[in-house]
Amino acid sequence: MDAPGFAGANPTGRVPLKPYRLSPIPLLLALSLGTGLAHATNFPVTNDQKATAERVAQAGVPLEALAPNAPDSYTVKSGDTLWAISTIFLKTPWRWPELWGMNRSQIANPHLIYPGQTLFLIKRDGRATLELAREAGGVADGKLSPRVRGSALADNPVAAIPQHLIEPFLNEAVVFDRDELATAPRIVAAPENRVLMTEGDLGYVRGVQQPMTEYRVFRTPVPLRDPSTGEILGYEARYLAKAELTRLGGQSGGKDDLEIPATIKIGKVRGEVGVGDRLSPVPPRSFSQYVPHAPDKPIEGRIISIYGDALTAGQNQIVALNRGTADGVERGHVLSLWRAGKRVIDRTAERPQDVQLPDEQHGVLFVFQTFSRVSYALIITVKEPVSPGDRFSQP
Structure with a gap:
């Protein structure tokens, strides 16, 4: 099954790893506490952060938040992103921190998921979480557990979003x-x-x-x-x-x-x-990873312009928004794009009457750069061309 979404850069090489054993614990803890997958750079993980991660991961997402055809397992492929993988499992992929057992303060650690690894969807008590597979041949407490054979994994971890598009x-x-x-x-x-x-x-x-x-x-x-x-x-x-x-x-x-x-x-x-x-x-370059997340409070605004000389924009293009940090916009915010409802004539009444159709959501924006009163966002998905003046809001 191929992941929908974006194709990233191909790995530059492959590093052989010894077969590893992971208990079926939330991905955040498996990755942040050191499983042999992390790069040389170590980020401190506080006890409070671990507790928060455990609490979120144990809860997971409600089963109704899963995509109708969410598979029981998925093997990560080169070019995948966490966003693309999450679209396989979730109706709203920006909720993946809940599914993966992550919190935003821990974003430095949990991206270290590699092509070749297998993820399993675990459903318990009306909720769902994702877990990494165990080493081949592992049996815990007399019960069969998800297993995967150790193999050479790609050197590049999976990113949250297609970084090459915004860098x-x-x-x-x-x-x-x-x-x-x-x-x-x-x-x-x-x-x-x-x-x-x-x-x-x-x-x-x-x-x-x-x-x-x-x-x-x-x-x-x-x-x-x-x-x-x-x-x-x-x-x-x-x-x-x-x-x-x-x-x-x-x-x-x-x-x-x-x-x-x-x-x-x-x-x-x-x-x-x-x-x-x-x-x-030239300022220092920023290679920050971003956690897609919905705003904590209602946000609404308009698209100012399309970056470059285009009159309209489509998927993977950049737009400027009329809201910035002064309005509560953050890097990583996921926003909904709205298509203005058309004005039509109701001819079913005794006499024709003008009516205004409701606005319809038709796309998703991802904010990657913020200024005081303006932000830039990547169009993740869209059904129709986007124009200056189009409306956006919290999802």
Whole structure:
């Protein structure tokens, strides 16, 4: 049975592991307490966190939350994500922390589930949990238990969501609270009087005050306006390229003593760089894993724009939302997309009457980047094209 959802990067290699034995305990404890599957980095697990994990895992999810065709077992495959696997077992995959026995404070540990491992769906007392298989040949307390033979497992653990889809945007989709790039270093010229530059070209920059090795190049920011009120929520700067500072500027000396701009070399590009574009230092990269979860309180808003030049968006595309951390939006929030109900004419009455059909849910958003009043989200699933102004809410 193939997992629906997203295909991730293929494993880079395989590491032979000795056959292992796991009691059929919740996945969180099996993974966080050290089963030979964890990477070298160890994260502290407090007693309170263990107790919370045990309590959640023992409860599991109600049987009515399971998908109608949820299988009794599933073997993890390369390219799977926890989200994709959870769609096999659950009607609402963002509830997988309950099914897998996880809590959000423990997200650093429980992702270490590998291709080749077998998961079993256990149903007890009207609730369900997922458990890892035991070593081949294991019998506990005179009862047969789920078993799996030890084998070489892929070196890459299964991620929560398709990380490769959002990673390029973590440092490229940028919103400034104000037009901060107005005073940032700017490209003033290119060799041979050219106006546009691409990868490998040189550019000359004024305004470099703190010399950094690497910069991001942005086009002049555009205001992001709330679709409902027209208020400016922030300034989105379109990412163009990376650039390396190769030579600091200075003064020419002599009678005129003119300024000599700094020199940059354009790196990997997403769009042609031009005179007037602005530079911003490259921040530390973030490879955080995200726990999909529903907001703790009601949230409702509108889509501001589609990232890039598209007029509408579909699955795996990025959209900007008119809600941010100031409104309670968090990384990992799962939100529902709504299609506005159409206005139709009721011709069944004595005289035709206009009626408004109700809005219908038709997609799921996953928030991966947040700013004060704006957020970026990945469209996980959608039935119809998404447009600016479309509504979203908590699921």
